[in-house]
Amino acid sequence: MLDIGAQLEPQTYRVTRADLVRYAGASGDFNPIHWSDRTATAVGLPGVIAHGMFTMALGGRALSAWAGDPGAVLAYGVRFARPVFVPDDDHGAEVVVAGVVRAVADGTAEIDLTVTCGAEKVLSQARATIRVRA
Amino acid sequence: MALDPSYKGRTYPPTPPYVVGREKIREFADAIGSTDPVHRDPAAAAASGYPDVIAPPTFPVVVVTLANQSLIDDPGLGLDFSRVVHGDQRFAYTRPVHAGDRLVCVSTVEEIMSRGGHDFLTTRTDVSTDAGDAVVSVWSRLVVRGEA
Numbered sequence: 075m076l077d078i079g080a081q082l083e084p085q086t087y088r089v090t091r092a093d094l095v096r097y098a099g100a101s102g103d104f105n106p107i108h109w110s111d112r113t114a115t116a117v118g119l120p121g122v123i124a125h126g127m128f129t130m131a132l133g134g135r136a137l138s139a140w141a142g143d144p145g146a147v148l149a150y151g152v153r154f155a156r157p158v159f160v161p162d163d164d165h166g167a168e169v170v171v172a173g174v175v176r177a178v179a180d181g182t183a184e185i186d187l188t189v190t191c192g193a194e195k196v197l198s199q200a201r202a203t204i205r206v207r208a
Numbered sequence: 209m210a211l212d213p214s215y216k217g218r219t220y221p222p223t224p225p226y227v228v229g230r231e232k233i234r235e236f237a238d239a240i241g242s243t244d245p246v247h248r249d250p251a252a253a254a255a256s257g258y259p260d261v262i263a264p265p266t267f268p269v270v271v272v273t274l275a276n277q278s279l280i281d282d283p284g285l286g287l288d289f290s291r292v293v294h295g296d297q298r299f300a301y302t303r304p305v306h307a308g309d310r311l312v313c314v315s316t317v318e319e320i321m322s323r324g325g326h327d328f329l330t331t332r333t334d335v336s337t338d339a340g341d342a343v344v345s346v347w348s349r350l351v352v353r354g355e356a
Contacts, residue, residue: 087241100239101270117290126294127269131240134265143256144244144304147265151298151347199296 076183076206082173085136089124089158090166097128111162123157129169129196130154133187136171137202140185146205148182155198158191167191181206209322210352211329215285216320223275225310225338232270233263233307240264253306260307267305269297272333272346275313279331287329288352295328296349302342310338318347325354 094108103125106113114122130152138144160167170190177184187200230250237247242264245252253261280287305311312335319330330349336342 093239093241097239100236102273127266127297128240130297131264131266135240135242137265138242138244144242144246144264145256145258145262147301147304149298149300150265151296153296154294 076175076178078175078178080175082136082140082175082185084170084172085132085139087132087135087169087171088166089128089132089160089169090164091122091160091162093166094122094124094128094160097125097131101125101127103127119157120159122160122162124160124167124169126154126157129158129189132169133171133189133197133200133202136173136187137185137204140173141204142207143205146207147202148205149201149203151202152187152189152197152200154196156191156194156196158196169196176201178206209320209327210288210354211286211320211322211327212284213320215282215317217317219314219316220275220279221314223313225312226271226274228263228271228305228307228309228311230261230307233261233267233305236267236270237264240266250307258304258306262304262306265299265301265304268299268311268335268344268346271311271313271335272315272348275315275333276331276348279315279317285329287350291353291355293351293353294348295351296330296347298347299344301344303344305335305343309343311335311343312338319349327352327354 172188189197
């Protein structure tokens with residue numbers, strides 16, 4: 075099923091301010107740049123940004139969907155390239171996670187992820203190893 | 209460099225066990241929008257071969273953040289948290305975290321370096337059960353932005 079070069083079905087996730095508040099509570103990361111425009115603008119950002127770990131978690135959701143099992147993710151790493159700005163409206167931001175199979179060996183697949191918000195690549199060097207079902 | 213480079217190689221004592229609860233896993237899965245039943249239904253998790261509900265892949269950051277607090281708060285290291293941005297994050301799993309795990313973290317400062325006016329701090333946290341079984345290793349790289 076997973077051959078080298080195979081494109082994995084892109085996954086689209088909407089992120090609203092309410093999602094950031096919920097993630098802050100669940101993760102314990104209460105940095106106010108993720109919920110307070112006053113704080114975000116005071117440190118030079120245009121507005122509230124998503125937790126990098128929240129964006130990484132969305133990549134993890136895509137990996138789980140592609141692998142068919144969240145427990146099949148064996149390794150996962152990213153670099154946080156650009157922030158995801160989340161406007162204070164009902165629409166929020168849209169994060170798209172695409173993937174391509176870079177290598178296949180010994181029942182595992184190496185995946186390169188491309189994670190974008192609008193035209194911006196928000197994660198770079200995003201790579202994972204997943205277990206492939208026999 | 210704002211960070212004390214002598215901290216490189218320093219390993220912190222094991223943390224007290226963090227007991228992973230089913231409802232914490234459900235809460236975290238809800239927060240990232242993951243609806244997979246293996247995060248909330250023990251029977252579904254068992255059908256996939258797991259002893260209890262399993263956590264999403266990035267869940268260990270919850271435990272690691274708590275474990276690294278003593279390092280971040282260590283005045284000797286000189287980390288100005290108001291200037292910190294998250295640079296990189298990586299997980300290497302031995303197995304998924306599941307409910308009932310009693311997780312112990314051992315954090316090591318792997319790298320302290322300065323480049324382009326910014327300081328970089330890389331920590332590795334080895335997460336195991338309190339019985340000593342490896343679960344996941346977690347690397348976090350923080351960037352301390354230089355004073356402009």
